[in-house]
Each structure stands twice: as C-alpha cells, then as structure tokens.
Amino acid sequence: MMREKPFAILSFAIKPLLICLIVIGVFSLVYLRSGFLRLEYGLSEIEQKKMHYLKERKMLLAEKTSLLSFAKVEGDFNGKEGFILPDRLKVVHLSRQKTYASYKASLEKKQLAEP
Amino acid sequence: MNKKREIILHTAIIFSFVMVVLRLADLMIINHKRLAERAKQQHVKVENVPARRGIIFDRLGREIALNLERESLYGDPESLNLTNEDIKKLALVVEKEPRVILSKIPEGGRFAWIERKLGPEAAEKIRALDIKGLGLLPEAKRYYPNGDLASHILGFVGIDNQALEGTELQYDKYLKTAGGKIFLGRDASGRTLSSGVNTEAKGNNVVLTIDEVLQHITEKELDRAMVKWRAAAASAIVMDPFTGEILALANRPSYDPNRPGSASNSERRNRAITDCYEPGSTFKIVIGAGSLEEKIVRPNSLFDVSRGGIEAGGKTIRDVHKYGVLSFQEVIQKSSNVGSIMVGMKLGKERIYQYAKLLGFGEKTGIDLPGEVSGWMVPPEKWSGTSIGAIPIGQEVAVTPLQVLRAYAAIANGGFLVRPHVVSEVISPDGQALVSFRNREKKRVLSARTAELFKDILKSVVEEGGTGESASVNGNEVAGKTGTAQMTNPLTKRYSKEKYVSSFVGFVPAEDPKLAIIVVVYEPKGQIYGGVVAAPVFRDIADKALSYLDVPREDIPQRNALLVMQ
Numbered sequence: 001m002m003r004e005k006p007f008a009i010l011s012f013a014i015k016p017l018l019i020c021l022i023v024i025g026v027f028s029l030v031y032l033r034s035g036f037l038r039l040e041y042g043l044s045e046i047e048q049k050k051m052h053y054l055k056e057r058k059m060l061l062a063e064k065t066s067l068l069s070f071a072k073v074e075g076d077f078n079g080k081e082g083f084i085l086p087d088r089l090k091v092v093h094l095s096r097q098k099t100y101a102s103y104k105a106s107l108e109k110k111q112l113a114e115p
Numbered sequence: 116m117n118k119k120r121e122i123i124l125h126t127a128i129i130f131s132f133v134m135v136v137l138r139l140a141d142l143m144i145i146n147h148k149r150l151a152e153r154a155k156q157q158h159v160k161v162e163n164v165p166a167r168r169g170i171i172f173d174r175l176g177r178e179i180a181l182n183l184e185r186e187s188l189y190g191d192p193e194s195l196n197l198t199n200e201d202i203k204k205l206a207l208v209v210e211k212e213p214r215v216i217l218s219k220i221p222e223g224g225r226f227a228w229i230e231r232k233l234g235p236e237a238a239e240k241i242r243a244l245d246i247k248g249l250g251l252l253p254e255a256k257r258y259y260p261n262g263d264l265a266s267h268i269l270g271f272v273g274i275d276n277q278a279l280e281g282t283e284l285q286y287d288k289y290l291k292t293a294g295g296k297i298f299l300g301r302d303a304s305g306r307t308l309s310s311g312v313n314t315e316a317k318g319n320n321v322v323l324t325i326d327e328v329l330q331h332i333t334e335k336e337l338d339r340a341m342v343k344w345r346a347a348a349a350s351a352i353v354m355d356p357f358t359g360e361i362l363a364l365a366n367r368p369s370y371d372p373n374r375p376g377s378a379s380n381s382e383r384r385n386r387a388i389t390d391c392y393e394p395g396s397t398f399k400i401v402i403g404a405g406s407l408e409e410k411i412v413r414p415n416s417l418f419d420v421s422r423g424g425i426e427a428g429g430k431t432i433r434d435v436h437k438y439g440v441l442s443f444q445e446v447i448q449k450s451s452n453v454g455s456i457m458v459g460m461k462l463g464k465e466r467i468y469q470y471a472k473l474l475g476f477g478e479k480t481g482i483d484l485p486g487e488v489s490g491w492m493v494p495p496e497k498w499s500g501t502s503i504g505a506i507p508i509g510q511e512v513a514v515t516p517l518q519v520l521r522a523y524a525a526i527a528n529g530g531f532l533v534r535p536h537v538v539s540e541v542i543s544p545d546g547q548a549l550v551s552f553r554n555r556e557k558k559r560v561l562s563a564r565t566a567e568l569f570k571d572i573l574k575s576v577v578e579e580g581g582t583g584e585s586a587s588v589n590g591n592e593v594a595g596k597t598g599t600a601q602m603t604n605p606l607t608k609r610y611s612k613e614k615y616v617s618s619f620v621g622f623v624p625a626e627d628p629k630l631a632i633i634v635v636v637y638e639p640k641g642q643i644y645g646g647v648v649a650a651p652v653f654r655d656i657a658d659k660a661l662s663y664l665d666v667p668r669e670d671i672p673q674r675n676a677l678l679v680m681q
Contacts, residue, residue, distance in 0.1 A: 040300070043309035054315075055184040059235075065178045065260040070328045085332075085662045088590055093667040 160301045166294035167255050168276055169318035171269060171283075173327045174362075174539065180269055180283070180372075183258045185232035186251040188241055190220050192227055195248030205249075208240045209233065231274055232256040257283075263371045265330045267385040268323065268364055268484065268537055271372035279375070280383065282321060282537060284485050289541045289550070292318040317544040324360035324539045329353055332659045333363040337634075340652045341367045344617075344639035350387040350516045351652065353660065356524035356622055356631040359533030359555055361482070362660075388480075388487040391513035392616045392635070395600030396450045396582075396645070398476075398509030400522050402459045403447050403572065405470030408565040411461050414444040414572060420453040427504020432456060448575040450582045450597060452508045459507025464495040467506060473560040474522040475532055476514055482535045483552070490514045509600060516618070520633040523596070523620045526569050527628040530561035570594050574625050586619055586650035588657045590668030594628075595621020595653065597645035602638070614638045617648035623657045629666055632656055 066072065074084045142150060171180035188209065197205075197220075206213040209230040219229050231254065233241070238251055257272045270281015278287035294316045300308035333351050341349055346367075353363040366386045370378030384390065406412045423437040434453050438445075446454030459467055471477060477492025491513035493502065505511040517535055525532050534555045541550040561569075573594035576583045582597040598618035601610040620633040634649040634656070642648050 037302075037308070040308040041306060044307055047309055051315075058182065058184055061178070062181055062183055062258055062260055065181070068177075069261050069264070070331045071261060071264060074331070085659050088658070088662050088668055089671075091662075091665075091667075092671075093665075 157303075158300060160299045160307055162297050162299060164294040164297050164316050165253060165255065166292045166316045167318065168257060168272070168283075168292070169290040169320040169544070171290075172320060172322045173325050173330075174323060174360075175326065176322070177327050179261055179265060179323070179325075179327065180257065180259050182255040185234065185254050185256040186238040187231045187254045188229045188233060188238075189250050189252060190227050190229050191248045191250070192220055192222065192224050193248075195220065195246075197246065197248075201244070201246050204244055205229075205241070205246070208237050208244070259372045261327065262373065263369045264327070264334060265323075265325055265364070266369055266372045267366050267383075267387070268325055268361075269372055270485075271375040281372075281385070281484060282323065285483050286321050286538060286541070289319040290321060292316045319549060320542045320544065321538055322540045322542060324355075324362065324537055325364070326362050328663050329660055330363040330365065332663065333656050334365045334367075334369075336652050336655045336659075337365050337367050339655075340634070340636055340648070344636055344641060344648055346636045346640070346648075347638035348381075348386060349637060350390075350633075350635045351656065352387050352516055352520050352633050353656065354520055354524060354535060354631045356527035356628045357531075357533070358553070359521075359524070359535045359557070360539065361535055361537045362630070364537070385484065385486060386635075386637075387516045388482055388484055389515070391488060391490050391515060392602070392637070393512065393600040394509040394514045394519055394618065395598040395616065396452075396455075396509055397519050397523075397596050397598035397618055397620050398471075398512060398514070399447060399450070399455050399507065399596065400526070400569070401467060401471045401474060401476070402455055402462055402507045403443075404474070404526065404561055404565055404569050405466055406443075406458050406462050407568050408470070408561055409462065409466060412443045412458060414442065414568060416443045417441070418443065418446055418451075418454045418457050420446070420451050420457070423453065425453045425456050425504065427456060428500025428502070430501045430504060432504050432508065444572045444575055447572045447596070448578075448581045450576075455507045456504050460503060462507075464498055464503060464506075468492065468495045471506075471512070473532075474525060475518055475560075476512065476522070480515075480517050480521050480535050482517060483538055487517075488515060490518055509598065516633050516635045519598075519618070519620050520631055523573075523622060523633070524631040525560055526566050526573065526594070527622040527631050528557075528566075529563045530559050530566040531557040532560045533557045570625060573621065577621065582644070582646040583619060583621070583650045585646060586621060586653045586657075588623055588654055588661065590670050591623055591657075591661060591666070592625035592669065593621050593623045593654075593657065594625040595619055595650075597650060599643055599645045615643040617643055617645040619645050619649035619653045621653060623661065624666065624669060626669075629664060630657060630660055632660075 077084055167182045170178055173179050202213045202216060206216055209216065211230070216229060219227060221227055229249070241249065241251065255276060257276060259266070259269060268281055270283040271279055272283050273279050278284040278291070283290065297310055299310050333353055337349050337351050340346065349367045351363070351365050352361060354361050364387050366384070368382045370382040375383065417440050419440050420434060421437070421439045424431045424433040432452050434451050438449060438451055441449065441451055441454050443458065446458065471492050477490050479487050479489045493511065498506070502511055521532060521535060534557065536552055536555060538552050540548055540552060542548050573596060574592055575581055576596055577587045577593040578584070583595050586593050586595055596619070598620070600616045602614040602616055603609065604611040616635060616637055617639050618633065618635040622628040622631040632653055634652040636648050636652070639648045
C-alpha cells in the first residue's frame with residue numbers, strides 16, 4: 001500500500017497535464033497554420049506586385065529601346081553632320097607600337113622588376 | 116431508476132456515435148470522390164501560365180523584337196446585358212463602331228473576344244466601366260520597337276503570337292514556348308495563395324547577325340535611291356564576306372511588322388531572296404573567274420571587239436560603246452558584252468554551267484529565312500542557239516541578289532563559297548548559349564590565285580575608265596561590278612525597252628574586305644545604268660558603314676603611338 005502512493009499522485013498530475021498538452025498542441029497547430037496562411041497571402045500579394053512591376057519594366061524597356069534606337073538618335077541630331085558618324089577624314093587611328101621604350105631611371109623596385 | 120437512466124444515456128451515446136460513423140462513411144467512402152472533386156474546385160484555382168516568345172536581339176544585344184503586356188477584352192454572352200449607353204462607352208474606349216462591337220458578341224455561348232491586346236489606359240477605362248459579363252485577360256503583344264527597320268528579316272506574328280514570316284517563323288521552335296497550367300490555392304473569398312513558382316514561361320532568345328546601325332544606314336540610303344530614281348523597288352544586302360553573316364538586309368517597299376495586316380504582299384516580299392532577276396553584267400563573274408581558273412585567259416589577254424557587235428544564234432549583241440582591242444581586264448572593267456561573249460565561247464557552255472553552279476547560281480544559298488528561291492540556270496543540253504550569246508552577259512538566267520553577293524564574296528575571301536545566315540546563336544532566357552550558328556561550313560570553289568586575279572580586275576572597274584567609278588569610297592579601295600539588265604515584259608514576253616534592273620555588287624576595303632555589299636534597283640526612271648543608279652548607293656552605304664565600323668582609311672597612314680607599359 002505504501003508503494004502505490006507516489007504513482008497515484010503522479011497519475012493524478014499526469015492526466016490534467018496531458019489534457020493541457022493536447023489543448024496547447026491543438027491551439028499551437030491552429031496558430032501555426034493560420035500564421036502560415038497569412039504568410040502565403042502576404043507572399044501572394046508580393047508576387048502580384050512583382051508581376052505588376054515586371055509588366056511596367058517591360059513597357060519601360062520597350063520605350064527605352066525605341067528612344068535609344070539609332071534612327072531616333074540620328075533623327076534628333078539631324079543636320080548636325082558628323083555628330084553620329086564621324087567624318088573619316090578627321091579620324092586618326094593609332095596603332096600600338098609593340099617594341100618597348102627605354103627604361104626611365106628610377107629607384108623604384110617595381111620598375112626594375114619589369115622585363 | 117438510475118440503472119434505467121444509465122441505459123438510456125448509453126443508448127443515446129452509442130446511437131450518436133453510430134450516426135457520426137455513418138456520416139463519416141458517407142463522406143469518406145460512399146461520396147468521397149464527388150466531394151473531394153468539389154472541394155478541389157473550391158480550393159484550387161487553375162490558371163494558364165502565360166507563354167512569352169523569346170526576344171530577338173541584334174548582334175550587339177540591342178532588342179529588336181520583344182513582348183509587351185496587354186489585356187484583351189472578352190464577353191460572356193449569357194450573362195452580358197449591354198445597354199445602348201454601355202455600347203457607346205465601350206465603342207469610345209476601344210475606338211470601334213458600336214455595330215462592330217455588337218457583331219463580335221454571339222447569341223449564345225460563354226466566351227467571345229471583343230477586342231484583343233488593349234493598351235493599359237484602355238484596359239483601365241474598361242475596368243472602370245464595370246459592366247457585368249465583360250472581363251479582361253492578360254496577353255502578350257509582339258512589339259518591334261524600331262518599326263519597319265529590318266522588317267523583312269524579323270518577319271511578324273499573328274494575333275495569337277503564331278509565327279508567320281521571317282526569323283519569327285524560321286526560328287519559331289526556339290522562340291515559342293508552351294505555357295502549361297499552374298494550380299493555386301485559394302480561400303472562400305477567392306484570394307489566391309502564393310504559387311511559389313515562376314508564373315511566366317519564356318521562350319529562348321535569338322541573336323541576329325544584323326547590326327541595327329548598319330541596317331539603318333542601308334535602309335536610309337535605299338530610301339534615298341527610291342526617291343531619287345523613282346524606282347519600283349530596291350534591295351540591298353551587306354554581308355561579312357568571310358563568315359556569311361548578314362549585317363544588313365533591306366528591301367523597298369517595306370512595311371511595319373507591328374501592323375502587318377495593313378501591308379500589301381508587295382511590301383511584305385523579301386525581294387533579296389525571293390525575287391529573281393536577270394543579273395546582266397554582274398553575272399560576268401562566271402566567265403571571268405571560270406576562264407581565269409581554267410587558265411584560258413590572263414588579265415592581259417587581248418580581244419578584238421572593234422566591230423561593236425557579235426552574232427549568236429541569229430541575234431546580234433552589241434556593246435554600249437565601240438571599243439578597239441581590249442585586254443581581258445578591260446573587257447570586265449568596261450563591261451564589254453562582245454568581249455565577254457568571246458571569253459564565254461572560249462570557256463564553252465559546259466564549263467560556263469559548271470562555274471555558275473560552283474559559284475552558287477541556280478541553287479538556294481541556304482540562308483536561314485523562309486521563302487528563298489533557287490533561281491534559274493539552264494543546263495547546257497537545253498541551251499538554245501542564242502544562249503552562248505546571252506548567258507555570259509547575264510541573260511537567260513535568273514538569280515537572287517543574295518546569290519550574286521555570295522559569288523562576289525568568294526572573290527573577296529580568297530575563293531570560298533560561304534553560307535549566308537542571319538542568326539548567330541540561340542540563348543536561353545537566363546543568357547546561356549544553347550545553339551551556335553557561327554563558323555558555318557564554307558566550300559572552296561576557286562583557287563586563291565584566281566580570286567586574287569579577279570579581285571584586281573574588279574578593282575579596276577571602280578577606277579577611272581571603269582563602269583563603276585561612282586562606287587569608289589574616299590580613302591579605301593573598292594572592288595566591284597556594275598550590272599544593267601532589261602526586264603521582261605510579262606505580256607509580250609520580250610525585253611522591255613523602258614524597264615531595267617540596275618545593280619552594283621562589290622566589297623570594301625578591296626585588300627582586306629570587311630563588307631560585301633549588293634544594291635539592286637528595279638525600274639529606275641531617268642537613268643538605267645548600274646554605274647549611275649546603284650553604284651552611288653553602294654558608295655554611300657560603304658562610306659557610312661566603314662565610318663561606323665572604325666575601319667581606317669588607307670590613304671592616311673596610321674599614326675604610331677608609343678605606349679610604354681607600366
């Protein structure tokens with residue numbers, strides 16, 4: 001009889017504890033589920049906004065392409081000869097000389113290390 | 116008493132449980148399929164994933180065909196009850212007659228398009244009208260931001276974005292994509308949950324070999340020529356002679372691919388590859404290159420053309436001017452018909468045919484655009500008595516401008532026949548290269564020696580005393596050939612005395628060719644000669660193109676800059 005006493009007390013405490021645990025568990029699940037849904041609604045709204053801005057971006061891209069087209073730019077500078085395509089007589093083409101020039105006297109290590 | 120109550124209570128509880136179990140069995144076993152389907156319909160929304168065609172870029176990555184987001188107006192005839200006032204308001208927004216709108220709404224059915232691809236402002240106005248039975252659906256509209264620029268290369272699409280012409284049609288399998296379906300969760304009020312996936316399917320992008328600026332230069336010069344010569348039509352092609360990349364291809368008349376419906380068949384025709392013409396003197400490349408390759412003539416071989424005419428099959432062919440004794444180089448330089456026929460007779464009809472075929476005449480070039488024709492080259496066994504006097508000077512043959520350009524590109528590149536193409540690669544929407552069309556095959560058709568000799572002869576055509584003097588570009592040597600051909604009158608089947616095709620084909624700089632260009636002007640008024648009508652167009656295109664491409668002048672030595680590496 002003396003041995004059974006602690007178990008009796010334990011079983012008396014466990015039952016309400018388990019019931020509380022189940023209740024808390026159910027409420028937590030519901031809370032988490034609703035939180036998850038709320039997040040999904042938020043995401044859905046952001047996605048819709050994203051789609052809207054992507055649409056705007058496409059419109060702006062098309063507008064930019066039209067404005068930057070060579071025909072448009074040339075049209076805007078019509079009459080200013082040579083502004084778009086340079087006069088070939090005035091263009092000087094530089095060719096790189098492959099041979100190295102002589103070294104400049106210097107105490108800098110960096111320059112001395114050059115081939 | 117208590118016992119009795121207990122039994123009643125137990126019975127009630129058991130009965131309740133049985134009822135619950137039965138209901139559950141009804142819901143979960145007997146009617147499960149039907150109810151699950153209903154629940155799915157209520158909770159899951161199926162939407163079409165919008166499919167967007169890939170973008171078309173020019174060779175430097177400038178967009179020349181893209182998509183715009185538009186909304187299309189539809190009606191549900193069963194629930195639609197339009198008042199006269201509604202129709203008037205609607206007609207005002209979509210800019211159509213009220214009767215046109217009414218004609219689009221059938222008596223029955225649940226769906227009918229009223230107006231496709233409305234602009235954002237019109238869509239907003241319709242939404243504000245709030246008419247029951249009307250709805251808007253998003254759709255993509257193909258948009259060509261440069262209007263009619265490169266329209267014959269780009270082609271166009273139909274109202275459902277189905278490819279109909281040009282690159283759009285040729286590369287449709289890469290550009291188009293299937294949208295598919297997407298399943299979205301939704302609540303009782305219809306609000307959708309996040310899909311978590313990309314809600315737009317994009318086709319692959321296509322990169323053209325065309326350069327927007329070179330294309331603009333070519334089209335502008337062609338427009339000028341059309342006005343100046345009051346021509347019926349014109350074509351011009353600019354090509355890299357070593358790779359076959361088409362840098363510009365233009366035809367006049369032209370059309371705006373944003374409104375293909377308002378263009379006529381003539382405007383939509385890509386004459387550069389679909390129209391055949393008798394080339395005239397530009398075809399002298401066949402007897403010229405052929406006789407040099409066969410070592411029948413040398414540039415200084417002499418031909419007596421002093422009679423000014425030659426008879427072939429009872430028909431006398433004459434030169435425009437009377438010459439004396441001409442060297443082979445001068446025969447080509449002055450475009451002597453008599454001299455060319457003499458060379459042709461030396462070469463023989465079998466070899467003329469062989470070299471015409473080798474240079475790509477009478478067969479498609481294989482350009483990646485729809486509708487190319489092969490032209491017409493009669494085999495020697497079917498030649499008539501006059502053919503030996505006609506074919507060497509570019510009559511009794513039909514060619515396309517692209518075929519002629521390809522043949523001259525073979526001279527420019529040292530003897531190789533290239534495959535012209537307008538697309539360099541296909542890339543995925545995220546920029547990964549999927550297919551590359553660079554480094555296409557090329558076939559040697561002439562020896563390097565022949566190409567070099569004929570190039571020198573072509574250079575003399577553009578020098579003083581040649582027929583193509585007005586094609587010369589300031590600062591760079593040009594090699595080329597003029598062509599003037601009579602058109603056939605379709606009614607009399609004889610050569611017309613009023614209608615001519617004037618052309619010039621060549622490449623520049625002659626010693627290190629960057630561009631091969633052909634200009635063909637159909638039915639010019641006032642002047643007929645290729646050297647007068649087409650050669651200046653060649654010069655203007657070449658001059659501006661070389662400036663744009665930063666090709667140095669050959670008459671101004673490059674200044675050496677001493678660059679000291681740090």
